[in-house]
Amino acid sequence: MNKLISDYIILHYDGVYPKTDKQFEVHKIYGAKETGAVTSVYLYSLFLGFNEETKTEGQSGHSVPAVIKLKSEGGKYVISHYKEPRDGADFKRSLYKIFPRKYAGIALKDTENSAGLQKEMKQKAEMWLRK
Template identity: 35%
Template sequence: MKKKKWLLSFLIISLFVAGCTDQGEPVKVTKSMNRVVSDYILTYNKDLSEQVDQQFEAHKIYGARKKDNGIIEVYLYYLYEEFKRDKETEVDGGSVLACVKLKKVDDNYKVVGFKEAEDGSKSTDSIKEMFPKEYAEQATDINNQQAITKVLQKRIDKQVAKWREQ
């Protein structure tokens, strides 16, 4: 009887540990995956403000994991801004940590899920729930996030300058 209880306990614990440690297999994000992510972020935010002339985004990908079901989860931080041609500064925008879920369909990728981290006091907990541990640690490091924001802002500034020259 003791052997059966021990075996049953071992199986339950093993299943629980296996379920909790399924972080997925690391995946390299390709140019086509990156393009799909950018396009989705722009589309997702397009109605943030009314009557804007152009929208821009730049993002930092912390990493990506392929799950057993074939879905690729991309963990990232993005900066998004909207502009009107007659204004010098952005009309609206924001920066968010997010998880984009991609599925390969033929030779392309399709977004099948998107979740942004909560803001305020729930931010850190929601990031830890969404991101694997090593990416969550990077994403919640305020110094790292400030440095990344500066880099992303420079990318957007270049896009805006090019757009204004047209």
């Protein structure tokens, strides 16, 4: 499921940021909620693009809480919906609208340090550069 989420977010942001040699996404999952055939996954995502010449220094990207809805189809999960809170002054209010209260406060605090995901992101970039 983690690979599905990362691949989806990378594809979702294709062409949004300036072109880079390689893009990675890492995330922290707060929890999930099943409603019928749909599973809502509440997470914090860090997305960065890298260039070989700048090594492990991210060139463009974002860090944001998000909710991804998954449906099981033919024994596999497919993503049916992706949503992030609004930017700016509306951020906190919209975060509490899309996240359960028990996760929203944690995600809000995690915006201060990208949910501690920088080390994992750097490791992915280092592994890519070794190839």
